[in-house]
Amino acid sequence: xxxxxxxxxxxxxxxVRRAKAEVIPAFPIxxxxxxMELLAEFIADGEMxxxxxxxxxxxSVMSIAVGASAGGVRTFTATASQGLALMHEMLYAAPQNRLxxxxxxxxxxxxxxxGIWVEHNDSMPERESGWLQVYVEDGQExxxxxxxxxxxxxxxxxxxxxxxxxxxxxxxxxxxxVEVPEQEDVDAFLPRFKPAFxxxxxxxxxxxAIVPPEYAMEMRYQLDRTVERSKMVIKEVDEEFKERxxxxxxxxxxxxxxxxxxxxxxxxxxxxxxxRAIVDELRSQGRKAGLIKLRFMRPFPHEELREVCSGLxxxxxxxxxxxxxxxxxxxxEVSSSLSGQGLKVTDHIGGxxxxxxTLRDMRDIYAIIGSDAEGKEVKRVNWHGLRGVQT
Amino acid sequence: xxxxxxxLSGHGACPGCGVAIAVKNIMRVLGSETTxxxxxxxxxxxxxxxxxxxxxxxxxxxxxxxxxxxxTGIKAAHRRxxxxxxxxxxxxxxxxxxxxxxxxxxxxxxxxxxxxxxxxNEAYMNTGIQRSGATPFGAWTTTSPIGKRIQGNxxxxxxxxxxxxxxxxxxxxxxxxxxxxxxxxxxxKAKKKKGFRFLHVLTPCVPGWKIESSxxxxxxxxxxxxxxxxxxxxxxxxxxxxxxxxxxRPVTEYLQLQGRxxxxxxxxxxxxxxxxxxxxxxxxxxxxxxPVCRIYKGxxxxxxxxxxxxxx
Numbered sequence: 001x002x003x004x005x006x007x008x009x010x011x012x013x014x015x016v017r018r019a020k021a022e023v024i025p026a027f028p029i030x031x032x033x034x035x036m037e038l039l040a041e042f043i044a045d046g047e048m049x050x051x052x053x054x055x056x057x058x059x060s061v062m063s064i065a066v067g068a069s070a071g072g073v074r075t076f077t078a079t080a081s082q083g084l085a086l087m088h089e090m091l092y093a094a095p096q097n098r099l100x101x102x103x104x105x106x107x108x109x110x111x112x113x114x115g116i117w118v119e120h121n122d123s124m125p126e127r128e129s130g131w132l133q134v135y136v137e138d139g140q141e142x143x144x145x146x147x148x149x150x151x152x153x154x155x156x157x158x159x160x161x162x163x164x165x166x167x168x169x170x171x172x173x174x175x176x177x178v179e180v181p182e183q184e185d186v187d188a189f190l191p192r193f194k195p196a197f198x199x200x201x202x203x204x205x206x207x208x209a210i211v212p213p214e215y216a217m218e219m220r221y222q223l224d225r226t227v228e229r230s231k232m233v234i235k236e237v238d239e240e241f242k243e244r245x246x247x248x249x250x251x252x253x254x255x256x257x258x259x260x261x262x263x264x265x266x267x268x269x270x271x272x273x274x275x276r277a278i279v280d281e282l283r284s285q286g287r288k289a290g291l292i293k294l295r296f297m298r299p300f301p302h303e304e305l306r307e308v309c310s311g312l313x314x315x316x317x318x319x320x321x322x323x324x325x326x327x328x329x330x331x332x333e334v335s336s337s338l339s340g341q342g343l344k345v346t347d348h349i350g351g352x353x354x355x356x357x358t359l360r361d362m363r364d365i366y367a368i369i370g371s372d373a374e375g376k377e378v379k380r381v382n383w384h385g386l387r388g389v390q391t
Numbered sequence: 392x393x394x395x396x397x398x399l400s401g402h403g404a405c406p407g408c409g410v411a412i413a414v415k416n417i418m419r420v421l422g423s424e425t426t427x428x429x430x431x432x433x434x435x436x437x438x439x440x441x442x443x444x445x446x447x448x449x450x451x452x453x454x455x456x457x458x459x460x461x462x463t464g465i466k467a468a469h470r471r472x473x474x475x476x477x478x479x480x481x482x483x484x485x486x487x488x489x490x491x492x493x494x495x496x497x498x499x500x501x502x503x504x505x506x507x508x509x510x511x512n513e514a515y516m517n518t519g520i521q522r523s524g525a526t527p528f529g530a531w532t533t534t535s536p537i538g539k540r541i542q543g544n545x546x547x548x549x550x551x552x553x554x555x556x557x558x559x560x561x562x563x564x565x566x567x568x569x570x571x572x573x574x575x576x577x578x579x580k581a582k583k584k585k586g587f588r589f590l591h592v593l594t595p596c597v598p599g600w601k602i603e604s605s606x607x608x609x610x611x612x613x614x615x616x617x618x619x620x621x622x623x624x625x626x627x628x629x630x631x632x633x634x635x636x637x638x639x640r641p642v643t644e645y646l647q648l649q650g651r652x653x654x655x656x657x658x659x660x661x662x663x664x665x666x667x668x669x670x671x672x673x674x675x676x677x678x679x680x681x682p683v684c685r686i687y688k689g690x691x692x693x694x695x696x697x698x699x700x701x702x703x
Binding site: 054067090208 | 423447459467470471493
């Protein structure tokens, strides 16, 4: 075990090196660039044996990744924002062909009112692509999750691609103390990739023919059930990781001070750390506040959320993205999970376009959830951190 | 000529399909150690409709515009795993000249060790005969119709070979299914070379060109004899013509067998003929015997019966 001071992007590059990914198609996009630059250095220095393929676009990056994975090797790539959007078409090829590609998406805002700062509106629309999707909170979790992602993706019960999402700049460019596990420990946890099938003239097969209506629906059904089945594998892998490396991340969800909580916030990404500080503050005042860290958007932890929310009087959802004309996507997902439970749910939208989520914002969020728990009238959708008076 | 088939009969191509003829013969030369990628095209529909497949070798498909990229990925995996043989992409003209140009350029620029074959039937035939960058001047398509104001495609065919050659590939060649020895030699050469290789095959399309299904090869031959298609190859930094017709036949001999050109007026015919004369000199050199070019002087225009959908 080696301690290093790394940005989360560089922590990811170290994880990819330890995972011994063999083909790495790359196209530069801020704030993902640090990942590919460090991997290029590892390879150029002979410290890592892999093919870094500098493609001419993100669409081609995902096409190369899909080709390499179908060719039977461990494949990694990373992107962000507009790059993920350009990949959109090719994202669908990986899950439907059962190709265990691991990709890091460094979350960043998308489109007009353009910016390079964090927002989850790039990755949230890709929830229906068939990719598994996990959001991480810090550099250590980013590194650990890339290693876990390969185990989950390549498990024969899963064989699906995974998108590891981390907040742009707040996480990607912030240096922290990160534990980089030893190569032999990673090798023991993550053995060399043995593809279940591959394009090989020794054993020819047709992968991805055109599928007429007589068969297509069954294939979609199988994919749907596989995403559901991956929950079990995600939990197993996190437990094994904890045994080997001494830290787990909770699998699908992680909780903080939820044992006796009467109200809580469901939060993902770096905002979770801010929320944790406010929970401590409220606890010191005798308030029964809790925190649910939502890690996976796909598979979505429906049962786990219902269970952990069962004793609550009110729950809030934090959304760093917006589904225009009312709710954020996380709220929509959580509401569908909790429907029928009679639990009061509020949506809290903040941090769009890289706007800071301050302690004061988080305090406001918990104040609204607390009032909701006490039966006071509150707005169902609340924007936090807006400047001036908005109409 | 090897007789082992890796593109098997029983596929769903139209009778007389130029693409099927080209792919079948290219696969015979490439042999069993070949991995095939096909983007969105007629070829994917007629060769791999689940649960059947016409390819007897590893075969992959994903999307339309990424042939250069996917074959890059497959080749990288094969290199890592020590898998032998060629990785070949068979893309149509739309998937090469237009939507696939970026990925083609990326792969050629990186000098990937792959074989890229463009089967060129001069329009988006799979989606119902729409104009592409490969559609020749004057040709009717459903998006270059015979209107009162505009008649047929108004642009000359894009020279994709020049675009590819600008990337300095290890090998590039044009092929005709009618000039068979030349065809086989070039495929064999492309098979054995390393680095980025590009083959451009003219593949007449029976419904798209409005031709008789028995005349595919004859029309491919006339394309070369009239200068509509030139046979040459590029290697080691130099281009070289591999077949030169005895004389330049008038382009009308090629056009009149195809329903897609039958509306053309004298002015358009002569525009095309002049363009072909220049192309002839460009490819075969200016020192050849003059004049090779015959401008069409006929009183009557081609026999257009008012309906471009009528075949010959």
